[in-house]
Each structure stands twice: as C-alpha cells, then as structure tokens.
Amino acid sequence: MTKPMGAIPAEFQAEAGVLAIGGRRADALAEEAGGTPLFVYDFEMVRRRVECFRSAFRGINLHYAIKANTYSPLLKVIEKIVDGLDVASEGEMHAALAAGADAADISFAGPGKTDAELEAAIDAGVTLNLESEGEAERALGIARRRGRRARLAIRVNPDFEIRGSGMRMGGGAKPFGVDAERVPALVRRLVEAEADWRGFHIFAGSQALDADALIEAQRATIALAAALAERAGHAPPLVNLGGGFGIPYFAGERPLDIEKVAASLHEALAARPKILADSGFAIELGRWLVGEAGVYLTRIVDRKQSHGKPFLVVDGGMHHQLAASGNFGQVVRRNYPVTIATRFGAAPEEEATIVGCLCTPLDRLGDDVMLPRAEIGDLVAVFLAGAYGLSASPQAFLGHRPALEMLVGTGN
Numbered sequence: 581m582t583k584p585m586g587a588i589p590a591e592f593q594a595e596a597g598v599l600a601i602g603g604r605r606a607d608a609l610a611e612e613a614g615g616t617p618l619f620v621y622d623f624e625m626v627r628r629r630v631e632c633f634r635s636a637f638r639g640i641n642l643h644y645a646i647k648a649n650t651y652s653p654l655l656k657v658i659e660k661i662v663d664g665l666d667v668a669s670e671g672e673m674h675a676a677l678a679a680g681a682d683a684a685d686i687s688f689a690g691p692g693k694t695d696a697e698l699e700a701a702i703d704a705g706v707t708l709n710l711e712s713e714g715e716a717e718r719a720l721g722i723a724r725r726r727g728r729r730a731r732l733a734i735r736v737n738p739d740f741e742i743r744g745s746g747m748r749m750g751g752g753a754k755p756f757g758v759d760a761e762r763v764p765a766l767v768r769r770l771v772e773a774e775a776d777w778r779g780f781h782i783f784a785g786s787q788a789l790d791a792d793a794l795i796e797a798q799r800a801t802i803a804l805a806a807a808l809a810e811r812a813g814h815a816p817p818l819v820n821l822g823g824g825f826g827i828p829y830f831a832g833e834r835p836l837d838i839e840k841v842a843a844s845l846h847e848a849l850a851a852r853p854k855i856l857a858d859s860g861f862a863i864e865l866g867r868w869l870v871g872e873a874g875v876y877l878t879r880i881v882d883r884k885q886s887h888g889k890p891f892l893v894v895d896g897g898m899h900h901q902l903a904a905s906g907n908f909g910q911v912v913r914r915n916y917p918v919t920i921a922t923r924f925g926a927a928p929e930e931e932a933t934i935v936g937c938l939c940t941p942l943d944r945l946g947d948d949v950m951l952p953r954a955e956i957g958d959l960v961a962v963f964l965a966g967a968y969g970l971s972a973s974p975q976a977f978l979g980h981r982p983a984l985e986m987l988v989g990t991g992n
C-alpha cells in the first residue's frame with residue numbers, strides 16, 4: 581500500500597522537467613560537483629528564513645546552532661547575517677572562528693567539555709554555557725591559572741519542556757544544564773569569582789510545530805529567568821531563550837506559525853519583570869534556518885523487482901542522510917519528501933521503494949512511495965536535507981564514498 585510522504589518545500593520548481601535548486605538544474609549541479617551523492621544547499625532560502633525571523637522578532641538576537649550544518653562555505657555566509665553562532669564542541673568552535681565569527685559572538689554548550697576544550701574556549705574569548713557546577717569550577721580554575729577573565733553563562737535545566745516537541749531536553753533529571761533551584765547560588769559564585777557572567781541559556785526542546793506550545797515554553801522561560809535573577813540578586817546581561825522552531829517533515833505536518841510566536845513573545849517581553857529590563861534576548865535556531873534549504877541528490881544505480889515490488893537502488897543512503905532513513909530518533913519510520921529529480925513534476929505512475937547502497941535493511945530513503953517511473957541514471961532528490969544531514973550521519977559506516985557538498989544561491 582502506498583505510504584504518504586511529507587510536502588516538498590514550495591520553493592522548489594521544475595525547469596524543463598528537472599528539479600531546480602537555487603534556479604539551477606539538479607543534473608547540471610551534479611555534473612558541476614563531480615557526481616553524486618551530493619548535498620546542495622540554497623543560501624537564498626536560508627537568507628529568506630533569516631529575513632522572516634528579523635521582520636517578526638524585532639530586537640531579538642538570532643543565533644545559528646551550527647551542529648545542524650557545518651559546511652564551511654555555508655557557515656561563512658550565514659555568519660554574516662546572524663548575531664551569533666552556538667557550538668557544542670571544540671571542533672565546532674574552531675569551525676565558527678574560521679567562518680569569521682567574533683569570539684564574543686560564539687557560545688559553547690554541551691555536557692562533557694574537557695579541560696582542553698575549556699582552555700581553548702577561555703583563551704579564544706568564547707562564552708561557555710556551563711552545564712554543571714563542576715564544570716564551572718574547572719572553568720574558573722583554568723581562567724585563574726591563565727590570568728584571564730572567563731565569559732561564562734549558565735545553562736539552566738528548566739523544570740518544563742516544549743509540549744510535543746520532537747526531542748526533549750528539559751524537565752526532570754537531565755544531563756544538560758544546572759537544575760533551576762541551584763542556579764542562583766552558581767550565579768553568585770561566578771560573580772564573586774569575578775568571572776564575566778553573561779547570563780542564562782535555557783533550551784526546552786526541539787522540532788516544535790505547535791505555536792501555542794512554543795509560546796507557553798517561551799513565557800515560562802522568561803518567568804524562570806526573572807525568578808532566578810531575583811533569587812541570585814543579579815540581572816543577566818543576556819537570556820538565551822532556546823529555540824526549538826520545527827519544520828514540517830512528514831505528511832500532515834504544518835509549518836510553524838512564526839508570526840503568532842513572535843507576537844506573543846513581544847507581548848511577554850513588553851511585560852517582563854523589572855529585573856530583566858536591561859537584559860538582551862536571543863533565540864538559537866538550527867533546523868528552521870537551514871533544514872529546508874538542503875537537497876540530497878543520489879543517483880539510481882539499479883532497478884530491481886522483489887516479490888513484484890520495484891526497488892530503486894541509489895548510490896547514497898543512510899550513511900549521509902540518516903534522518904531520512906528513519907534511524908535518527910524516529911520510533912516509526914515515516915517518509916521524508918522524495919522525488920525523481922530528473923522527472924520532476926511528471927505524473928506518479930508506480931509505487932516504488934528507494935533504498936540506499938548500504939548492506940542493511942535499515943537503509944531506506946523512501947518506502948512504498950508513488951513516483952514517476954524511474955530508470956538507472958535518474959537522480960533521486962531527498963528534501964529537508966539541510967539540517968542534521970551529513971553532520972548527523974555515520975559517513976564512515978561501510979566505507980562508501982563520502983558525499984559531496986555544494987552551495988548555491990550566494991549571488992556570485
């Protein structure tokens with residue numbers, strides 16, 4: 581039976597029957613890149629997301645969480661249009677610095693930072709989002725020994741999470757952040773140790789499509805930041821409100837209503853408690869900025885039948901695009917939007933299953949999907965590949981060729 585797939589983002593159009601990305605034909609892009617498998621990222625789409633954010637969320641800083649996509653040419657151009665880059669390892673920190681970001685605009689979160697990572701961040705002048713009191717003491721010790729003033733923010737483990745968000749990272753016992761009730765004491769400790777205390781980082785979830793759930797979490801975040809500041813007796817220079825803006829991947833999902841979230845956030849900030857009067861606010865986004873701008877192109881190398889079912893076997897797979905295979909945190913596998921890029925817009929004729937080249941039954945890119953009839957040599961496009969594609973896939977697994985990457989839409 582045919583299984584549904586998510587909607588292809590409306591920006592993608594056909595040019596002479598072939599999918600166009602950033603106004604250029606997919607087959608020509610693959611040729612220019614030197615083959616497939618290939619990720620193509622359209623910077624123009626990212627720029628439009630940033631503009632959409634800017635016009636809705638006036639006065640709020642926008643950070644890009646780079647773990648969604650660390651392709652360096654993309655990072656370089658995104659860096660210029662956002663206010664900060666959020667990183668989660670020393671490797672990502674160096675990638676952010678190499679992209680041209682000022683150290684003061686980089687914040688480094690993540691549990692399990694080693695002394696070497698803390699040292700590198702403190703030397704560079706990057707803000708550390710502290711995940712525990714132990715980490716705070718290690719950072720203070722390192723700063724003292726190196727004669728530096730560390731820039732330190734506290735990641736708070738809030739006692740709530742975004743309702744229905746794809747991934748829960750707040751609420752209850754968690755490896756992330758410091759439990760809210762212990763945060764005021766830690767703020768005082770940092771201030772007394774004469775660290776440069778930057779404020780709070782409160783991240784309550786990811787992949788939220790429900791505006792009301794996000795609104796509720798943002799309001800709770802502002803209230804929590806104010807309560808912690810009151811109890812600490814210090815106002816936070818910056819409150820990072822987290823992010824969690826989702827994109828629709830699957831059949832039946834609807835885009836997040838950004839205008840509604842923004843209107844409610846402005847209302848909540850206008851009425852914020854006095855202690856936050858001079859604080860700055862930031863939202864950190866990965867997926868929502870870059871997810872829809874990426875397409876994974878992979879070529880059909882075999883077409884076969886098994887028990888009457890057509891299988892399209894491609895030269896890529898889950899080692900590059902784990903999420904589309906359903907093996908990145910999904911309980912039940914559902915289809916990402918996929919198409920035959922070289923027959924884009926043609927009428928669907930057959931129900932086929934698209935599998936990758938890995939020797940495991942987990943490697944599926946499209947399960948019982950309706951497609952135009954495709955042959956060996958045709959290109960398959962997997963959409964929504966701009967976030968958590970290559971940066972979140974086990975590329976070394978089975979030793980196939982690495983994926984190529986390409987940036988279009990930069991206007992030069």
Ligand SMILES: *Cc1c(COP(=O)(O)O)cnc(C)c1O
Binds near residue numbers: 786824
């Ligand atoms: C992963 C992560 C993000 C980005 O999440 P998206 O769902 O890609 O927007 C933001 N903040 C923190 C702390 C994260 O760990």
